[in-house]
Amino acid sequence: MIEFSHVTVTYPDASRPALSDVSLLVEEGELCLVAGPTGAGKSTFLGAINGLVPHFTGGRLAGRVLVDGLDTSSYPPRELASVVGVVGQDPLAGFVTDTVEEELAYAMEQLAVPPDVMRKRVEETLDLLGIADLRHRPLRTLSGGQQQRVAIGSVLTAHPRVLVLDEPTSALDPTAAEDVLAVITRLVHDLGTTVVVAEHRMERVAQYADRLLYLPGDGSVRSGPPAEVLETAEIAPPIVELGRLAGWSPLPLSVRDARRVAGPLRSRLQKLSVVGSTLSVTGRALDVREVVVRYGDVLAVRGVDLRVGPGEIVALMGRNGSGKSSLLWAVQGSGPRSAGKVDVGGADPASLKPRVARQRVGLVPQTPADLLYLDSVDAECAQADVESEVPAGTARALLDRLAPGIAGEAHPGDLSEGQRLALVLAVQLAAAPPVVLLDEPTRGLDYHAKRHFATVLRELASQDRAVVLATHDVEFVATVAHRVVVMAEGEIVADGPTKEVIVASPSFAPQVAKILAPQQWLTVDEVAEALT
Amino acid sequence: MGSRALHPGAWWVWALALAVAASRTTNPLLLGLIIAVAGFVVANRRSDAPWALAFRLYVYVGALIVASRVLFRVLIGGEDSGHVLFTLPRIPLPAFAAGVSLLGPTSAEELLGGCYDGLRLAAMVICVGAANALANPKRLLKAVPGALYEVGTAVTVALTVAPQLVESVQRVRRARRLRAGRTRGLRAVKGIVVPVLEDAMDRSLRLAAAMDSRGYGRRAYLSSGLRALIAGCVLAGLAGVCVGVYGVLDGTSSWLGVPMLGAGLVVAVVGFVLGGRRVRRTAYRPDPWRWPETLVVVAGAGACVLLFVSARVDPANLYPSLSPLRWPSLSLMPALSLLVGAVPAFAAPRPPSSEVVR
Numbered sequence: 001m002i003e004f005s006h007v008t009v010t011y012p013d014a015s016r017p018a019l020s021d022v023s024l025l026v027e028e029g030e031l032c033l034v035a036g037p038t039g040a041g042k043s044t045f046l047g048a049i050n051g052l053v054p055h056f057t058g059g060r061l062a063g064r065v066l067v068d069g070l071d072t073s074s075y076p077p078r079e080l081a082s083v084v085g086v087v088g089q090d091p092l093a094g095f096v097t098d099t100v101e102e103e104l105a106y107a108m109e110q111l112a113v114p115p116d117v118m119r120k121r122v123e124e125t126l127d128l129l130g131i132a133d134l135r136h137r138p139l140r141t142l143s144g145g146q147q148q149r150v151a152i153g154s155v156l157t158a159h160p161r162v163l164v165l166d167e168p169t170s171a172l173d174p175t176a177a178e179d180v181l182a183v184i185t186r187l188v189h190d191l192g193t194t195v196v197v198a199e200h201r202m203e204r205v206a207q208y209a210d211r212l213l214y215l216p217g218d219g220s221v222r223s224g225p226p227a228e229v230l231e232t233a234e235i236a237p238p239i240v241e242l243g244r245l246a247g248w249s250p251l252p253l254s255v256r257d258a259r260r261v262a263g264p265l266r267s268r269l270q271k272l273s274v275v276g277s278t279l280s281v282t283g284r285a286l287d288v289r290e291v292v293v294r295y296g297d298v299l300a301v302r303g304v305d306l307r308v309g310p311g312e313i314v315a316l317m318g319r320n321g322s323g324k325s326s327l328l329w330a331v332q333g334s335g336p337r338s339a340g341k342v343d344v345g346g347a348d349p350a351s352l353k354p355r356v357a358r359q360r361v362g363l364v365p366q367t368p369a370d371l372l373y374l375d376s377v378d379a380e381c382a383q384a385d386v387e388s389e390v391p392a393g394t395a396r397a398l399l400d401r402l403a404p405g406i407a408g409e410a411h412p413g414d415l416s417e418g419q420r421l422a423l424v425l426a427v428q429l430a431a432a433p434p435v436v437l438l439d440e441p442t443r444g445l446d447y448h449a450k451r452h453f454a455t456v457l458r459e460l461a462s463q464d465r466a467v468v469l470a471t472h473d474v475e476f477v478a479t480v481a482h483r484v485v486v487m488a489e490g491e492i493v494a495d496g497p498t499k500e501v502i503v504a505s506p507s508f509a510p511q512v513a514k515i516l517a518p519q520q521w522l523t524v525d526e527v528a529e530a531l532t
Numbered sequence: 533m534g535s536r537a538l539h540p541g542a543w544w545v546w547a548l549a550l551a552v553a554a555s556r557t558t559n560p561l562l563l564g565l566i567i568a569v570a571g572f573v574v575a576n577r578r579s580d581a582p583w584a585l586a587f588r589l590y591v592y593v594g595a596l597i598v599a600s601r602v603l604f605r606v607l608i609g610g611e612d613s614g615h616v617l618f619t620l621p622r623i624p625l626p627a628f629a630a631g632v633s634l635l636g637p638t639s640a641e642e643l644l645g646g647c648y649d650g651l652r653l654a655a656m657v658i659c660v661g662a663a664n665a666l667a668n669p670k671r672l673l674k675a676v677p678g679a680l681y682e683v684g685t686a687v688t689v690a691l692t693v694a695p696q697l698v699e700s701v702q703r704v705r706r707a708r709r710l711r712a713g714r715t716r717g718l719r720a721v722k723g724i725v726v727p728v729l730e731d732a733m734d735r736s737l738r739l740a741a742a743m744d745s746r747g748y749g750r751r752a753y754l755s756s757g758l759r760a761l762i763a764g765c766v767l768a769g770l771a772g773v774c775v776g777v778y779g780v781l782d783g784t785s786s787w788l789g790v791p792m793l794g795a796g797l798v799v800a801v802v803g804f805v806l807g808g809r810r811v812r813r814t815a816y817r818p819d820p821w822r823w824p825e826t827l828v829v830v831a832g833a834g835a836c837v838l839l840f841v842s843a844r845v846d847p848a849n850l851y852p853s854l855s856p857l858r859w860p861s862l863s864l865m866p867a868l869s870l871l872v873g874a875v876p877a878f879a880a881p882r883p884p885s886s887e888v889v890r
Contacts, residue, residue: 052744056740056744076744077741077744077745078744078745078746078747078748078749078750079747079750081745081747081750082747085745085746086742086745086746088742093738093742094738094741094742095692096688096692096739096742096746098581101816101817105816106746106816107746107747108814108816109813109814110746110749111747114814115814115815115816115817118816119816136884155746158747332710334706334707334709335706353712354709354710354711354712355712358710358711362710363710365703365707367703369727369731370703370704370707370727370731371710371711371727373723373724373727374726384711387713413730428710428711
């Protein structure tokens, strides 16, 4: 269905090609997962399938890409619209119309599908995706999972043979991600659509994939059955790492398969206990009482109490729109707060000047790039030193600890997600706040970057800082958090040690916990440590 | 009558008809009536979509126009004749600017003249604002002929990204506080503008890529000669229409007006029809044209035509006399004819309400 023969893509002023001499074949009806570290060329690969690379992005493509027999060099993306459907990373950024129904019809209008056929296909697609009740809703009012499903529907109505999805679940909470994945697998099983998915969180998709395309980062692509490719891949989901540790072969990719072979491991672990140290918290770094955040008629946060001690890492979890971000902003004092008290070292950050407030509480927002406006990394660091009234070089030194080797003259816009996060964190930490708040920090980070980021957070905690992070990433929470707070509809519904809160939860339990239940193990590292 | 969105074309015809009516009078009472009619219909029939909230902006612009007209009359008036209200010290100008004088005495006639003039322009602007508030701009774009699809891309991207721009300004301003950066003043501009523009640029590119990969602008093959002919027809036609509209509004030259407008329209339509052939699209559930649409158009055009007819009977009513200074009068016939324009406030279907969830 998709054939790459000797494809090399080179962008202007790049030191090496993004893809070099890639030859591969994706059969019809396959679900194909594209994985690899950030910057390995995943987006370039996806773009090459429908001709956005190089027709839209520029750069030079040598070799040949055939999709359903059509050569992308002679057909621009718009001519391929009836063959390849593309859903981008942020569905909202790709919406052209205002309401669900119009969005579903848009591609068909462009393809000049007769009106009666359009009407029928819109109804079919609404049912297929389970969004019939949303048909008249404005797109902006939908939740993240609903938007993603509408975005998939909007390309499906053109009846493409190939569907290309870029990070379809990375911004979604675990439950919404399940909904989207259910739709994708249904397309593959029932309609025979060929689906190509790029996803950082491989643990969510690997089990459904027929083929894994692994991009190690040197421009090449390794293609094969997922279990085979993952045996040697540098980045792998927790289930694969556990499988490697236990020596399972072939590697199981679903929790169900893993449980079936995990019997011996479970009985070995039975006698062992988790080595992890229990954290004893003394004192309070952050004291939040009865905080209420209201936007017009909507109560985003309804009277939340939260206490965090120095050296404690607290994960804030919950559905999209459950009030996590609003709470973080209200605590920092820069966001609106309708009622309640926040106490950091004897003062309320909202009543302090911004310059003083950031020395008490540092916040890294969901889009870290909002904080960056200068044209080089060095300039940003120097500005941060001035803002924080600290000796010159402080921010730069912090950055070198967080992410070594970032060139000073690099433009912040050219950094990878992980590097940009490190830069913003360095800027905020320059003020040495005892409380650090992070909003969805692991978005767009690969497993390597996440692991590194986890050590950064532990280091912060070891300096007696209180860290609160809002996130959907259960695997990351399992690795770093001491305590988990679950929010729903603006209220706290669960608050306790990580193990107690997430092991029993069907949607928040990490893979290792699911495989080794009823024993309470959270991460591969824990298991490895106990076994040695 | 169920709630549905009225055809955007109907709203535009209605609003433009009112604007034409406004262009033909300086009677402040009639102009006030036109503004009131437009405002009344907007208040009754606008939806809760973001573009509908822009009407207030147009009213502000209107007020600004009136104020600046009056101000300019005071600034470069200096007429001694008439009822002088107050006298400002005259600023002497060099000899080469002999005809112009700065400040000096200001007469009631001058002030009123400026006010009437400004009010006429303001009323026209507000009529356009009413159309913008009532008609969904994206639905209107659907009705744009295929020949103009390149313009359509740009407008669609702008319409989608512009509201998001406001959002991203708010987000970045909030984020500025996190770095203890300034949120107002010149030095804050860079810190806000740079991230916002980067964000907007990014979004526009992604939207354009999404439109492209969903088949926007697929075209059939056309020879280059035909393409040149199409472009020529559209340009010449539009130029003709512009001249024609000027002629009609001017009302003094006979040949420039209706004939030119007609010829321009014909040429432009030929261009559009030819050009539309190269883009093949269909419309999903196009806005239907039913009796409420016709009624709205008839109401707008009717108000306009009736006003013109009444002007034949009593032309003085439309242009209140400034010398001698006389109180503008409102006679029954023009007032009633303008009130016809308010019919859509009841005749048009209610717009569908969208539950806005944050």
